[in-house]
Amino acid sequence: MNTIWIALALMLTACGGDDPSPITPKPDVEVKWEITPATTQFSAKGEIKNIVVTANGDWTATSGQSWCSLTPDKGGNGQTLVKISATANPKEEVRNAEITFTSGKYSQKYTVSQDAGTIGNYVPTGYNLVWAEEFDAARLSSGKPALPDTQKWWYENLPKGTVNNELQTYVGGFRGTDTVAAIHDGTLKIIARKSGTDIISARINTIESWTYGYFEARLRVPGGKGTWPAFWMLPEKEQLNWPLDGEIDIMEYVGYDPGWIHASVHTKAYNHTIGTQKTARKEVKTAETAFHIYAVEWTADYIKGFVDGVEYFRFNNDGAGNKETWPFNVPFYLKLNLAWGGNWGGAQGVDESKLPATYEIDYVRVYQKK
Known part of the structure; x- marks a missing residue:
């Protein structure tokens, strides 16, 4: 019996000897970075520049602005070339x-800077700024982008097919977590996107209206079959009496016809349903990749359309005092929207691989004579 207890004691002692020694934690080494050059300055036109990141450990990097991106966005001990x-x-x-x-x-x-852009001034002599939306709102406290200012804009909520057999549903800025109108990095983004089985987008309108003036917006349009962005005007008192009440299309673009923008007017006598609309188009090869200024000058005598200060459309008042040919003597408001498909936008089909599609608006400005 004593022999058994001695054997058990020896076994327990042996097992105890196999216990691992306590693990000593690795010392906390402070990771430091050296970045060359110490500062980076970009030209206004946009470009790619290299920096060398030297670190003594693994790291990741993020940019606080969507206009600035980096590749690769991670590295390790030693030097990493980052674009x-x-x-x-x-x-x-x-x-x-x-x-x-x-x-x-x-x-x-690490802060990078970019030179100010140069924007052409094409406002005709004699006009003064009376209204502007620069889309410079800061992000919300939650970090989410701001929505258009409801003191200046109102949304339309329209089911698909309401106008022109378009395929999108217009919603009031967002549906659930899907945003279709967002202000960040100094521009408004109107986004057509899939939301469940629907395609949703935004159509926003100014609360104010004006009779005569110079109306301009700086825009970058999306491409791809199905996209149909527009910047246009309807009369303040319009009661579904289209086309009698008139329509002014400052800029329209259809993605299946890349590089060509359009300006038009519609009246009872001149409209697309009877093939008599007054319209013109102009080639803008970089419409999808660069911002351009689209404008109309509207007076009691004529409506002119411009791209970057170049006139390419004109419709004259015939002086007959007939609303069917010239309904343009009452206040009109401004509209921005991104349609998907429809009679014109979908004339050659739609390509859903192009979704989400983003229509970007830098500013909208209204000028009138004193």
């Missing part, structure tokens, strides 16, 4: 982006 890309600056002001390098609890900021 920073900046898109063209659509604003007449310098802008900055903050890149954050992170490794665990350690981080370091």
Whole structure:
């Protein structure tokens, strides 16, 4: 019996000797970065520049602005060549982006700057600014993009097929977590996107209306079969009496016809349903990749259409005092929308691989004579 207990004691002692020694944690090494060059400045037109990131550990990097991106966005111990890309600056002001390098609890900021963009001034002599929307609203406290200012704009909520057999549903800025009108980085983005089985988008309108003036917006349009962005005007008192009450199309674009923009007017006597609309088109090869200024000058005598200050459309008042040919003597309001498909936008089919599609608006401005 004593022999058995001695054997058990020896076994327990042996097992105890196999216990691993306590693991000593690795010392916390502070990760540091050295970035060359110390500062990076981009031209307004947009470009790609290289930086060299030297670190003593693994890291990731994020940009605080969508116009500035980097590749690769991670690295390790030693040197990493990183390409920073900046898109063209659509604003007449310098802008900055903050890149954050992170490794665990350690981080370091690196700021890049971009020169102010140059925007042409094409406003005719004698006109003064009376209304403007620059879409410069800051992000919300939640970090989400701001929506268009409801003191200036109102949304239309329309089911698909309501107008022109279009395929999208217009919603009031968002549906659930799907946003279709967002302001960030100094521009408004109107987005046509899939939401469940629907395609949703936005159609927004100014609360104010004007009779005569120079109306302009700086825009970049989306491409792809099915897209149909527009910047246009309808009369303030319009009661579904189209086309008698008139329509002014400052800019329309259909994605299946890339590089060509259109301006038109519609009246009872001149409209597309009877093939008599007054319209013109102009080639703008970079309409999808660059911002351009689209405008009309509307007076008691004529309506002129412009792209970047170049006139390409004109409709004259015939002076007959007939609403069927000239209904353009009452207040009109401005409209921005991105349609999907429809009689014109979908004339050659739609390509849903192009969704989401983004229509970008830098500003909208209204000028009138004193």
